[in-house]
Amino acid sequence: MNSTVALTTPPSNVTPFGVKGLAVFLILLCLAPAVPSVQAQVAVPPSTTINGVAGSGIGSGVGSGVSTGTLVSVPNSLQGLLRRGGTPASLEQMRLLEQQQQQVSKLARDCTVSVQIGAAQGCGVIITDTGYILTAAHVAMRPNKSAVIRMSNGRTVMATTLGMNRSVDAGLIKINDGQNEGQPWPHATLGTSDKLVPGMWCIATGHPGGYDRERGPVTRVGRILTVRPDAIVTDCALIGGDSGGPLFDIEGRLIAVHSRIGNDVADNLHIPVDHYDISWKRLAASEAWGVLPGFRPVLGVSGNQSESVARVREVRKGSPAEDAGLMVDDIVERFGDVKVTDFGSLIKAVADTMPGERVEVWVNRSNQRVRVVVEIGRED
Incomplete structure (x- = not known):
């Protein structure tokens, strides 16, 4: 089953601010x-x-x-x-x-x-x-x-x-x-x-x-x-x-x-x-x-939660992940100061960030350890 990081943060129980x-x-x-x-x-x-x-x-x-x-x-x-x-x-x-x-x-x-x-x-x-x-x-x-x-x-x-x-x-x-x-x-x-x-x-x-x-x-x-x-x-x-x-x-x-x-x-x-x-x-x-209405953090990648590693299966066009240089088949091993063990742990790590935050991400790319810096986006 594919899961999108951007959609996993629990919904807010606070009344939204409205259009403005x-x-x-x-x-x-x-x-x-x-x-x-x-x-x-x-x-x-x-x-x-x-x-x-x-x-x-x-x-x-x-x-x-x-x-x-x-x-x-x-x-x-x-x-x-x-x-x-x-x-x-x-x-x-x-x-x-x-x-x-x-x-x-x-x-x-x-x-x-x-x-x-x-x-x-x-x-x-x-x-x-x-x-x-x-x-x-x-x-x-x-x-x-x-x-x-x-x-x-x-x-x-x-x-x-x-x-x-x-x-x-x-x-x-x-x-x-x-x-x-x-x-x-x-x-x-x-x-x-x-x-x-x-x-x-x-x-x-x-x-x-x-x-x-x-x-x-x-x-x-x-x-x-x-x-x-x-x-x-x-x-x-x-x-x-x-x-x-x-x-x-x-x-x-x-x-x-x-x-x-x-x-x-x-x-x-x-x-x-x-x-x-x-x-x-x-x-x-x-x-x-919680999450502030209108400020749900977004990375913009999808993966399989049943897999034993956090492998990127899809990178959204125009997403923070694409802007940072994340690629399909990258295996995310660390997200900021959080060790990532599978895609579920990556989802949780992204949910704990705030839009606009710059996060250092370490990935395994074709058996090479690669560092990228992602500026977390915001769900529209």
Whole structure:
């Protein structure tokens, strides 16, 4: 029986974005070649609550530290804009809103980090004093990968990717222990995405175009346009490299994480923070599941799953496999850092990648070991 790699990823259980949603593309366009995996010993934080609602493990300040987070008291005159959004009613209110946003931005710098895996760069946000980082799944790529974390002051530490819910593009990373002399990491104050409404003001930080120490994290201010169960849409302009960065409300509470952008600069999608709470145990346990609608990974080869090796029986015209130089009768032996034993294992390895990721593939071609580099495609 022939099987096509492109069609084997499990279907998403999340409502599709619709015609326009399918046109969106990942902020981080070029992902890096695979790097050696690192197995981390990670303890799941104790159960906590978010805004009085029982959660499955995520919480602000989990651990023994005393970091004050990013919370900024909101003046009474801005309470309406905090809860319902809208336009400032006076010049004075506008000035107060600007001051509020500046205070949040200043605190957000310390917990907004650059995430580098191989040659690929994205962002993340530290959310506990023990070093847990929320990011986008397409930034984290897959569990147990080594990541370089750069703080706003230029300091570099090492971390390990944990789990990811690809259905909503949510990923989790943990800074490796023993790198901060027992001191707490600066972290964001957690909010909730449950009561967000269109018109609310929001503040985005990140590293557009990649990390630049002299420039530091870049702040953009905007408003929420649409609230959906699977995504928040804002007019905070995002650029390649911002993926995985934080989105705050004007009180300084983390409400979402940057995911991807659409055809218009005002069409920016973010992962609601509550998804991390709902899936916390699975994420912290390094599970990976789902696929983002419209972003099913494609290699473009077919083979026989009953055969004892991953022999390529067909290469699709115009596919990533053809572009990379894969040929009929090639036997795939390694896909990135995954050993391939048969065509079924190749299918699984492709399903664990993200569109745009560049993967080193080793094949046996007429008893010669040949290396090709494939840029994973996306199912139309």
